[in-house]
Amino acid sequence: MSITTTTHLNFHGDARAALTFYQSVFGGQLVVATYGDMGMPAEAPGADQVVFGSVESADGFRVMAYDVPGVSAGPAAAAGSTRRVDGTTVTDQPFFVSVRGETLDEVQQQWDVLAGGGTVVEPLAASAWSAGFGMVTDRFGVTWVLDVAGAPAAQ
Template sequence: MTVITTPHLNFRGTAKGALDFYHSVFGGQLVAVTNEQAYSAEIPEEAQQIKFGQVIGENGFQVMAYDVPASVPYDQGDKSLFVSVRGDSVDEISELWGKLAVGSTILADLAPSMFSPAYGMLKDAFGVVWVLDVAVAYDPS
């Protein structure tokens, strides 16, 4: 049996834009089902909002997202979630960083750190905080 952990991001009316952006960065398959398509629009203004969405990249990247209905309390909070993307090389992470950084606020520049040859943190235009780094074996010494 295999278990996969996938970040599920919650938005208020911007899930489609976020999914489109993440698809442009990571590629792969994009699924975006609206409330109208799922026959679950509580109010007409929410018909085109996302009921179920996901991006599944060919490289193993996965993220899910939806729009929280107006009838449900929602507060994205400040850094309530980090999405961590770990790669095998500086080149791989640098390429993804360059794409994610468009329209984002850089919280920590992508640079070598004491635990990785490349580490960086940014907050994208949708309020999601991303941590990107090169995964290396832990050395407790």
């Protein structure tokens, strides 16, 4: 048996912008279908919002997203927050999206784009378990955990 797990993100009117942004970070193919594409009258409110969207890259990145129908509160409206307090991560978000790369250079490139317009929770740096680990909440309110596979370099 084989199973694939894909993170599905719920947005409030900005799923298309978020998916386009994630494609710019991770590459891959963007697929977007709107409520209008599925038969909602074009003049109906929300017809241009995303009912199904995904980004999938050849190297294994995959995320799906849609706009919650009837809700258009804008970026990060219901995302919650994540922060560091006294050496611990405190959050009211139900999940983080974790991405692991093979090299620090690869992860650094992704980090730099995700952090643009976002909030750094934990700076990308060497840790006891990785050559690079960090947490960032992007401009859409999604918190990402990025790290480098394998043990850190000997010091």
